[in-house]
Amino acid sequence: MKKYTVRKYQPSDYTFWNDFIGQAKNATFLFHRDFMEYHKDRFEDFSLLVFDEDSLIAVLPANRNEKTVFSHQGLTYGSLVTSGKVKFKETLAALKEILMFLNQAGIQKLHIKELPFFYTGKLSDELKYLLFAANSKLYRRDLFAVLDLSQELKLSKNREEGVKRGVKNNLEVQETHDFTEFWNEILIPNLSQKHKVSPVHSLEEITFLKSKFPEDIRQFNVYHQGKIVAGTTIFETDYVAHSQYISSNSDKNELGSLDFLHYKLISEVFAGKKYFDFGISNENQGKNVNSGLSYWKESFGCGMVTQDFYEVETSNYTLLENVLL
Structure with a gap:
């Protein structure tokens, strides 16, 4: 026995x-x-x-x-x-x-x-x-917005237009090992202004975690005329690339920065993964869904997973x- x-x-x-x-x-x-x-x-x-x-x-x-x-x-x-x-x-x-x-x-x-x-x-x-x-x-x-990367990528008209604006504005996506620009110039101000909160991870904590998991935690920033305008922090596992943080300045619609960034990540950087996880859009302990955020994620072709x-x-x-x- x-x-x-x-x-x-x-x-x-x-x-x-x-x-x-x-x-x-x-x-x-x-x-x-x-x-x-x-x-x-x-x-x-x-x-x-x-x-x-x-x-x-x-x-x-x-x-x-x-x-x-x-x-x-x-x-x-x-x-x-x-x-x-x-x-x-x-x-x-x-x-x-x-x-x-x-x-x-x-x-x-x-x-x-x-x-x-x-x-x-x-x-x-x-x-x-x-x-x-x-x-x-x-x-x-909760609801995760997840893109199955084995399927043909079908962006909505709005996302396609956003990507085109990114190309027209000569946006550049760069991977960096330094989180300072994104945290201090984009993420912290955005979260403070919109939600009166701070990132779950402080700059010191995410930098420490990057030192421990250099291949699994990756930072991608978007630049316009040499100035950071958006970025995302990716937690990469064997089968999934997950956007842990997504944030941009107030020009995201005019520049197409977040659309341009995520299209590049999905179609190039992480095209070999099985899934791209945009995370949840839930609020109030899962009782509500941020409709605008959810729509943006779904318009990349995401399905919803509980x-x-x-x-x-x-x-x-x-x-x-x-x-x-």
């Missing part, structure tokens, strides 16, 4: 954890400890490792807030990350053991922020089924005991 055990992550697991993330079937560099820990002062880490006897079969990147554990509040997505060799039966056992471990530790609820399917190289939606079996509550649903957020009572581990017949 197989024996499963669960324990909390500890600093001595650093290499062990990262090696596992590197070969998992449903992980990205966001689950690497260097990425998770850049904001460790803001979150109480409660990441877990699941073993089948001596073999590590799953990890849960997570943080704790009082009697609730989240996977993970500091990340765009989270999941039960499993080995490529793990089958449904082992995934079931891993989730059951995690819920039992949390329950015994006095944790009442586990929140799962779903990893969208298009980020994985192998189809792996079994966790969604298991959360259903554990009587989880769907409490939020990301679900689940809450499960840890005492519901008993519901997973009789799933298999």
